[in-house]
Amino acid sequence: MSGLLELSGLTVAFGRRGARPVLDGVELSVGEGEIVGVIGETGSGKTTLARTAVGLVPPRSGRVVFDGREISGLRGRALRAFRRSGQLSYAFQDPLRALDPELTVRRAVAEPLTVAGDIGDTEIAARVDEALETVGLDAARLGDRLPGAISGGQRQRVLLARAIVTRPRVLIADEPVSALDASNRNRVLRLLDRLRAERGMAVVVISHDLSSLAGIADRVAVLYRGRVVEQGPVREVFGRPLHPYTALLIASAPSVRAEGGPGAAALRPSAEPPGWTAREGCVFAHRCPFVTDACRTAPAPAPVGRGRTAACHRAPEWRELIADPVIAQGAPETGLLKAAP
Amino acid sequence: MPHSPSSDPAAPGAPTDPSAALSVEGLGVTVSSGRLTAVRDVSFTVGRGEAVGLVGESGSGKTLICRSVLGLLPPGCAVSEGEITLAGEALTGLSRREWDRVRGTRVGAVFQDPASYLNPSLTVGRQLTEVLRVKLGLDRARADARAVELFAAVGLHDPAEVARRHPHELSGGMLQRVLIAVAVACAPDLLVADEATTALDVVVQAEVLELLARMRAEQDLALLLVSHDLAVIAEVCDRVLVAYAGELVEDGPADRVLNDPLHPYTEALLRVATVGDWERRELEVIPGAPPEVGARLPGCRFADRCAFAAPECLSGPVPLRQTADGRRVRCVRGEELDLSRAGAHGTREVAV
Numbered sequence: 060m061s062g063l064l065e066l067s068g069l070t071v072a073f074g075r076r077g078a079r080p081v082l083d084g085v086e087l088s089v090g091e092g093e094i095v096g097v098i099g100e101t102g103s104g105k106t107t108l109a110r111t112a113v114g115l116v117p118p119r120s121g122r123v124v125f126d127g128r129e130i131s132g133l134r135g136r137a138l139r140a141f142r143r144s145g146q147l148s149y150a151f152q153d154p155l156r157a158l159d160p161e162l163t164v165r166r167a168v169a170e171p172l173t174v175a176g177d178i179g180d181t182e183i184a185a186r187v188d189e190a191l192e193t194v195g196l197d198a199a200r201l202g203d204r205l206p207g208a209i210s211g212g213q214r215q216r217v218l219l220a221r222a223i224v225t226r227p228r229v230l231i232a233d234e235p236v237s238a239l240d241a242s243n244r245n246r247v248l249r250l251l252d253r254l255r256a257e258r259g260m261a262v263v264v265i266s267h268d269l270s271s272l273a274g275i276a277d278r279v280a281v282l283y284r285g286r287v288v289e290q291g292p293v294r295e296v297f298g299r300p301l302h303p304y305t306a307l308l309i310a311s312a313p314s315v316r317a318e319g320g321p322g323a324a325a326l327r328p329s330a331e332p333p334g335w336t337a338r339e340g341c342v343f344a345h346r347c348p349f350v351t352d353a354c355r356t357a358p359a360p361a362p363v364g365r366g367r368t369a370a371c372h373r374a375p376e377w378r379e380l381i382a383d384p385v386i387a388q389g390a391p392e393t394g395l396l397k398a399a400p
Numbered sequence: 401m402p403h404s405p406s407s408d409p410a411a412p413g414a415p416t417d418p419s420a421a422l423s424v425e426g427l428g429v430t431v432s433s434g435r436l437t438a439v440r441d442v443s444f445t446v447g448r449g450e451a452v453g454l455v456g457e458s459g460s461g462k463t464l465i466c467r468s469v470l471g472l473l474p475p476g477c478a479v480s481e482g483e484i485t486l487a488g489e490a491l492t493g494l495s496r497r498e499w500d501r502v503r504g505t506r507v508g509a510v511f512q513d514p515a516s517y518l519n520p521s522l523t524v525g526r527q528l529t530e531v532l533r534v535k536l537g538l539d540r541a542r543a544d545a546r547a548v549e550l551f552a553a554v555g556l557h558d559p560a561e562v563a564r565r566h567p568h569e570l571s572g573g574m575l576q577r578v579l580i581a582v583a584v585a586c587a588p589d590l591l592v593a594d595e596a597t598t599a600l601d602v603v604v605q606a607e608v609l610e611l612l613a614r615m616r617a618e619q620d621l622a623l624l625l626v627s628h629d630l631a632v633i634a635e636v637c638d639r640v641l642v643a644y645a646g647e648l649v650e651d652g653p654a655d656r657v658l659n660d661p662l663h664p665y666t667e668a669l670l671r672v673a674t675v676g677d678w679e680r681r682e683l684e685v686i687p688g689a690p691p692e693v694g695a696r697l698p699g700c701r702f703a704d705r706c707a708f709a710a711p712e713c714l715s716g717p718v719p720l721r722q723t724a725d726g727r728r729v730r731c732v733r734g735e736e737l738d739l740s741r742a743g744a745h746g747t748r749e750v751a752v
């Protein structure tokens with residue numbers, strides 16, 4: 060598989076030698092015009108993954124390849140030149156902190172172009188208006204306001220305008236919708252989908268919240284404590300998860316269609332935790348109800364179908380062990396672990 | 401849950417329902433030092449042991465409503481009208497001292513960001529024993545023992561060890577459990593949870609929602625759960641209140657409101673809510689934006705965003721009226737609209 064953005068064997072560690080890596084052997088491929096979700100809980104390494112991919116954090120090992128060119132080895136002038144090209148862009152989490160409180164909306168959006176330094180002022184102004192219009196903001200009304208004087212949903216869209224003003228081929232968006240209510244969330248997700256359709260832009264959506272991927276993602280990678288535990292087409296991964304962590308995640312997600320039920324409870328650890336330390340073996344072993352002695356050796360992501368991997372020694376047999384028959388049967392067409400009405 | 405006549409705005413001054421844990425009557429809240437009315441004509445009850453969800457977009461007034469119940473309105477905001485009664489005791493007009501007695505003992509609260517409600521320099525055990533000693537007058541040894549029991553009751557593993565930790569040593573989910581333990585320490589009649597699980601990871605959120613449901617069942621605790629996420633409310637609540645632009649627009653049993661909404665705004669919220677479905681699809685949005693806080697509008701406040709708006713919607717203020725089966729809705733068209741077919745149900749059938 061050769062995508063536009065390829066991460067292979069990516070390992071990142073901070074602090075002292077021997078510390079548990081924040082990312083451990085991450086593989087991710089993003090093709091042109093594709094929307095890939097990266098989902099994981101707090102501390103799973105999602106943001107580090109994004110920062111490493113755009114060259115803000117140097118990996119300890121592994122490679123980041125963008126359009127056939129390795130960028131993880133770039134340093135100094137070459138790295139700056141690549142970043143300023145704006146082909147791979149990053150929309151930071153938390154728009155209130157990521158936007159300079161003293162820059163007006165227009166100047167904040169213009170900044171990625173002004174630092175590049177090779178575009179004239181009139182063209183910059185035109186591109187800024189175009190970017191603001193693309194994200195559905197009225198440049199005439201909001202362009203001269205400061206970030207503190209606009210709503211949360213508008214700030215989120217300013218951040219996206221700033222990320223797309225360079226016309227990137229890949230956009231990495233870190234928690235782009237988690238601070239928004241449902242209607243504004245759908246508005247921003249629709250915008251990402253439209254950018255993909257109109258410009259062939261690839262998007263990586265990073266989130267702790269499954270609803271941030273609803274309706275737009277093609278593929279999803281599930282991150283747990285620095286490892287990709289499962290990866291594949293959204294419909295298959297969420298419809299019939301093959302890693303116990305993915306299953307727990309889906310069963311825990313609230314839904315207006317939910318029947319309540321024992322879904323998540325059946326996937327929480329019931330027995331004593333394994334006898335080895337949390338540093339060894341499978342990253343999920345200490346929270347997994349299906350743990351066996353084999354799990355003391357960390358499982359590698361193994362192919363489990365077309366374009367799909369799962370890092371679990373017991374995939375898919377663990378599904379047979381669940382007391383709740385609804386989960387064991389799965390329901391690929393509804394994409395729900397909980398009983399559908 | 402049938403409503404007492406007192407919750408009907410058409411009968412002002414009627415005696416409040418003495419069996420309710422919380423009764424709110426004709427509540428109005430002003431902001432900007434009284435210049436703007438942000439919440440108007442809000443009446444509802446929460447029965448003993450009942451879980452009621454309050455849902456609405458940002459700016460719907462749901463946080464002002466629940467802060468009024470707690471006597472914790474921010475500066476510049478004030479209750480301008482109405483009565484709030486907690487298990488028979490009127491709360492409106494209490495002095496600060498009297499509020500200190502009520503808050504924590506009769507009504508507990510949990511908020512979105514647990515870390516900011518705990519003192520970073522004290523152990524969490526100390527912060528719970530302080531409540532037990534001040535509010536219940538327990539001595540040190542009994543307060544310590546009770547704190548460990550409470551930490552165990554909220555599902556913290558190794559509660560004695562957790563009690564010795566400082567807030568920065570605990571995860572967000574653990575801190576939220578600590579705050580729930582503090583909130584229920586004095587066996588209050590009512591627990592108010594304002595976006596209490598919004599900042600948590602999905603897996604932890606499910607655990608905390610289960611904990612709230614369990615506390616409610618075990619302690620006969622009434623629960624007012626405030627969230628912008630209808631899906632969260634659907635998991636826990638018996639009854640749903642829908643707030644829009646400072647007014648309640650719908651009130652009814654959760655399964656009825658979620659499956660057969662009466663107000664077009666509720667139907668719109670359902671269309672945009674998470675349904676646990678991952679197919680690629682055109683996502684729905686609610687067009688337009690809510691009116692500015694305090695905006696004076698002639699008729700229905702949702703009319704300019706409503707797909708079913710008719711000329712009569714703008715002719716005057718729309719009352720919250722009771723339907724034949726005891727639900728309440730603020731819509732002049734009400735039952736003549738078949739929202740179940742027009743929206744929520746239709747979308748869901750397609751989705752399945």
